[in-house]
Amino acid sequence: MTFLGLGGATVAWFFLGGALVLVSLYWLRQHRRRVEVTSIMFWQEFVDKRETSRLWGRLTQFLSLLLQLLILACLVLALGNPHVGETLNGRNVVLLIDTSASMNATDVRPNRMMRAKEEAKRLVREMAAADTALVIDMGAHPHALGPWETDGEKLVQQIDGVLAKQEAANLERAIGLAKAALQGRNRPTLVVFGDGDWPKDTFSRDDLRGYALHFVSVGERADNLAITAFSGRRRPSDPARFDLYLEVQNFGDTSQAVTIEIRSGAVTLDQQGMTIAAGARFRRSYSDFGRQGGRFEARIIPSGADYLERDNTASTEVPQRKQRRVLLVSEGNLFLEGALLADTTCEFDRIALPVAAETRDYDVVVWDRVVGSLATRNVPALYIAPPSSPGNFSLGKTLANPTIDQISAHPVMRNLTFGDVNIRAAKIFTPKDTDLILARSFGYPVIVAQEQPTRAIAIGFDLRKTDLPLRASFPLLLAQSLDWLVSDVTDVQAWVGALEVSESHIKPQPQSKTTPLPKRQAVLFRHDLWVYLALIALGVVFLEWFSYHRRFTV
Amino acid sequence: MSEQLEFSDQFLKKLEYLHIVSRKVFSGFSRAERRSHRVGTGIEFADHRDYAPGDDLRTIDWNVYGRMDKLLLRLFQEEEDLSIYLLLDVSRSMGIGKDRPRKLHYAATVTAALCYIGLANLDRVGIGTFSRDLNLCFPLARGKERIFLALRLLKELQAEGQTDLGKAMRDFVHQTERRGLVVLVSDLCDPKGFEEGVNLLRYHRFEPHVVHVVDPWDARPPLRGELVLVDCETEEQRHVTVSPSLLNRYSAAYRSFLDRAQSFCTARHIPYFRAETEIPFDELVLRIFRRGGFLR
Numbered sequence: 001m002t003f004l005g006l007g008g009a010t011v012a013w014f015f016l017g018g019a020l021v022l023v024s025l026y027w028l029r030q031h032r033r034r035v036e037v038t039s040i041m042f043w044q045e046f047v048d049k050r051e052t053s054r055l056w057g058r059l060t061q062f063l064s065l066l067l068q069l070l071i072l073a074c075l076v077l078a079l080g081n082p083h084v085g086e087t088l089n090g091r092n093v094v095l096l097i098d099t100s101a102s103m104n105a106t107d108v109r110p111n112r113m114m115r116a117k118e119e120a121k122r123l124v125r126e127m128a129a130a131d132t133a134l135v136i137d138m139g140a141h142p143h144a145l146g147p148w149e150t151d152g153e154k155l156v157q158q159i160d161g162v163l164a165k166q167e168a169a170n171l172e173r174a175i176g177l178a179k180a181a182l183q184g185r186n187r188p189t190l191v192v193f194g195d196g197d198w199p200k201d202t203f204s205r206d207d208l209r210g211y212a213l214h215f216v217s218v219g220e221r222a223d224n225l226a227i228t229a230f231s232g233r234r235r236p237s238d239p240a241r242f243d244l245y246l247e248v249q250n251f252g253d254t255s256q257a258v259t260i261e262i263r264s265g266a267v268t269l270d271q272q273g274m275t276i277a278a279g280a281r282f283r284r285s286y287s288d289f290g291r292q293g294g295r296f297e298a299r300i301i302p303s304g305a306d307y308l309e310r311d312n313t314a315s316t317e318v319p320q321r322k323q324r325r326v327l328l329v330s331e332g333n334l335f336l337e338g339a340l341l342a343d344t345t346c347e348f349d350r351i352a353l354p355v356a357a358e359t360r361d362y363d364v365v366v367w368d369r370v371v372g373s374l375a376t377r378n379v380p381a382l383y384i385a386p387p388s389s390p391g392n393f394s395l396g397k398t399l400a401n402p403t404i405d406q407i408s409a410h411p412v413m414r415n416l417t418f419g420d421v422n423i424r425a426a427k428i429f430t431p432k433d434t435d436l437i438l439a440r441s442f443g444y445p446v447i448v449a450q451e452q453p454t455r456a457i458a459i460g461f462d463l464r465k466t467d468l469p470l471r472a473s474f475p476l477l478l479a480q481s482l483d484w485l486v487s488d489v490t491d492v493q494a495w496v497g498a499l500e501v502s503e504s505h506i507k508p509q510p511q512s513k514t515t516p517l518p519k520r521q522a523v524l525f526r527h528d529l530w531v532y533l534a535l536i537a538l539g540v541v542f543l544e545w546f547s548y549h550r551r552f553t554v
Numbered sequence: 555m556s557e558q559l560e561f562s563d564q565f566l567k568k569l570e571y572l573h574i575v576s577r578k579v580f581s582g583f584s585r586a587e588r589r590s591h592r593v594g595t596g597i598e599f600a601d602h603r604d605y606a607p608g609d610d611l612r613t614i615d616w617n618v619y620g621r622m623d624k625l626l627l628r629l630f631q632e633e634e635d636l637s638i639y640l641l642l643d644v645s646r647s648m649g650i651g652k653d654r655p656r657k658l659h660y661a662a663t664v665t666a667a668l669c670y671i672g673l674a675n676l677d678r679v680g681i682g683t684f685s686r687d688l689n690l691c692f693p694l695a696r697g698k699e700r701i702f703l704a705l706r707l708l709k710e711l712q713a714e715g716q717t718d719l720g721k722a723m724r725d726f727v728h729q730t731e732r733r734g735l736v737v738l739v740s741d742l743c744d745p746k747g748f749e750e751g752v753n754l755l756r757y758h759r760f761e762p763h764v765v766h767v768v769d770p771w772d773a774r775p776p777l778r779g780e781l782v783l784v785d786c787e788t789e790e791q792r793h794v795t796v797s798p799s800l801l802n803r804y805s806a807a808y809r810s811f812l813d814r815a816q817s818f819c820t821a822r823h824i825p826y827f828r829a830e831t832e833i834p835f836d837e838l839v840l841r842i843f844r845r846g847g848f849l850r
Binding site: 032033034035036037038039040041042043044045 | 647650741743745769772775777779780781782783784785786787788790792793794803804807808811
């Protein structure tokens with residue numbers, strides 16, 4: 001028997017002290033008041049008749065005291081909190097509860113998370129009195145849910161507060177936290193509750209030697225279809241139009257039939273049924289959803305088992321595109337005007353000569369072979385073959401028959417090729433430190449850009465003296481230049497459901513170097529004896545009260 | 555007795571008053587003012603008996619002879635003073651109690667009163683005390699002046715010894731030749747019973763009167779809780795837990811004892827007077843007078 005409360009010596013001293021008090025009180029009670037009466041014969045019939053038996057008379061004298069001493073012994077022993085079959089050297093148990101997104105799977109009822117919590121609570125209830133435990137939420141940011149506890153009820157409350165998250169578990173960090181918590185403690189024990197969706201040798205580590213490792217697996221099935229990618233973007237060549245991209249994967253072990261829907265608000269834009277083989281992916285692009293953009297939602301509806309529903313929807317948003325107002329200052333350039341007309345996102349006005357006109361309503365001013373002094377009011381500008389240094393640019397000498405041989409990775413120059421473009425002549429620029437060189441010819445900047453104070457692009461050659469307008473790159477150059485000058489966004493944000501892709505793989509994995517949690521043998525009685533001692537004390541109190549009032553004792 | 559009995563002047567005045575009252579009750583008698591039942595040479599006709607040779611011829615009732623032709627003698631009452639024996643219980647049970655009148659004091663007071671009246675009525679009065687043994691401490695005497703001796707005797711009485719009424723009365727009847735009236739003043743708390751002693755008096759042709767001295771404390775003792783009861787005479791001890799219900803049962807048992815004593819005496823035509831110590835002694839004495847028997 002082990003005393004987990006007061007020590008054995010303390011219990012003995014308590015008993016001795018209490019016994020001394022009891023005996024003193026008992027002696028005082030026995031010391032009755034003497035009263036002289038005329039004759040005892042009138043009291044004879046009311047006197048204890050058992051006094052004729054001397055032995056029984058003596059016993060009843062002390063029986064009450066013995067019962068009271070028994071009550072005292074039971075209560076004092078209960079203070080010692082004796083336990084049978086256990087030692088003072090209890091375990092220090094860390095409960096790692098997986099809270100990754102895959103724990104939302106419903107292959108076990110009601111779901112893996114609830115099952116894991118039930119298993120954890122069962123462990124807590126079966127803990128020995130000398131054990132202490134720490135509960136760690138093993139999510140993306142592992143953290144302990146409370147201090148080391150011996151109180152089972154508090155541990156159960158902590159476990160009840162655990163919820164499955166949307167992200168993957170950070171197992172490495174969780175193990176590190178557990179090790180730090182167990183440092184220097186006796187009988188370190190690690191119990192992991194999860195679906196084991198980690199590498200099999202996660203616990204086969206040298207630094208976990210000496211730890212009692214237990215893994216409680218809560219998953220059973222792997223059937224799950226998930227949207228693994230869903231994004232949208234506007235076409236660079238035609239920003240008025242956009243494309244959506246969808247990817248669906250079958251993580252299960254069998255083929256699955258599924259219906260795929262693309263919706264915009266309450267409108268179903270596309271619906272498709274198909275069968276995806278086990279482990280296979282389905283990919284598709286959508287491009288016929290108009291020009292306006294907006295929020296789009298993809299949804300899959302599996303016809304078979306699908307134990308994780310959170311990865312069955314995803315949404316993305318294509319920003320709305322606005323009309324740009326362009327002022328073309330030119331004596332006439334059909335190639336330029338034609339390209340601007342072809343851009344459906346542009347509205348342009350042409351003026352021949354620069355006049356002091358309000359330009360506030362224009363998003364961009366295109367100066368074609370003209371440099372003016374408009375009240376530009378910080379409106380972005382595109383200079384094409386400026387006769388003199390336009391804006392903050394500095395013109396240099398003229399190159400004959402230049403070949404653009406260097407193109408920067410700037411968004412304006414994306415997807416452009418100038419390798420076979422013929423240019424009769426081009427003026428070079430003397431760039432400042434803040435200028436961006438978009439294209440060079442033999443090292444000389446022929447297309448430059450700047451961002452401060454206002455965005456501006458300068459092209460050093462005349463469009464009429466080159467075959468660039470006849471190339472596919474020309475409208476792209478013009479569109480990308482206008483996009484950059486007005487800071488249009490061409491790449492769009494994308495959301496892929498609410499889960500990381502790795503969490504859609506819900507197949508449970510056994511873990512090596514761990515053992516299942518041993519089942520505690522059913523006990524017929526509690527190991528903590530204080531309850532029984534208290535009950536015995538209560539019973540003896542009633543017995544002593546009864547015997548005293550029935551005059552069995554005195 | 556730690557507190558000694560005192561007979562004050564007030565007490566003596568009361569005695570005189572009682573005597574006057576007794577004389578009013580018993581008036582018209584001169585010397586030897588109590589008639590005995592004995593047949594003798596008095597002047598009052600008592601009875602007839604048959605003539606036997608040798609009887610005094612002067613006592614033949616010639617009227618009866620003339621009528622019935624039968625010789626019958628006329629018998630006359632003997633006029634002589636009656637002996638009054640006052641037997642006082644001085645056992646230890648009569649002397650216990652603090653902060654309340656002791657039975658012995660009360661009994662001695664009643665005895666003194668009766669003694670005075672008897673002496674004042676020219677009777678012979680004797681006083682005896684008893685517990686286990688009898689002690690005729692005041693032999694039969696006549697004359698009012700003897701009262702002071704009696705009072706001094708009664709003042710010095712001590713309560714001691716165990717009650718044995720039977721033995722004491724046995725000693726009395728064997729020691730006493732002259733028959734008379736016996737006033738037994740006692741609490742009758744004899745473990746062996748009072749009946750034997752009283753019967754002995756009857757059987758030996760004494761005229762017993764019983765004055766049963768009762769202490770109200772004995773009837774309803776104000777006791778509670780865990781007690782050790784000690785018999786004042788035998789010193790036997792008993793552990794008792796006194797509760798109200800137990801007290802009620804005790805009181806019933808004590809009343810039963812009192813009733814039994816009264817029933818016993820009544821059934822045998824023995825005058826019985828219950829003398830509670832709370833009742834003034836003169837009131838008791840008057841009750842005795844009214845009851846009759848003590849005075850003729």
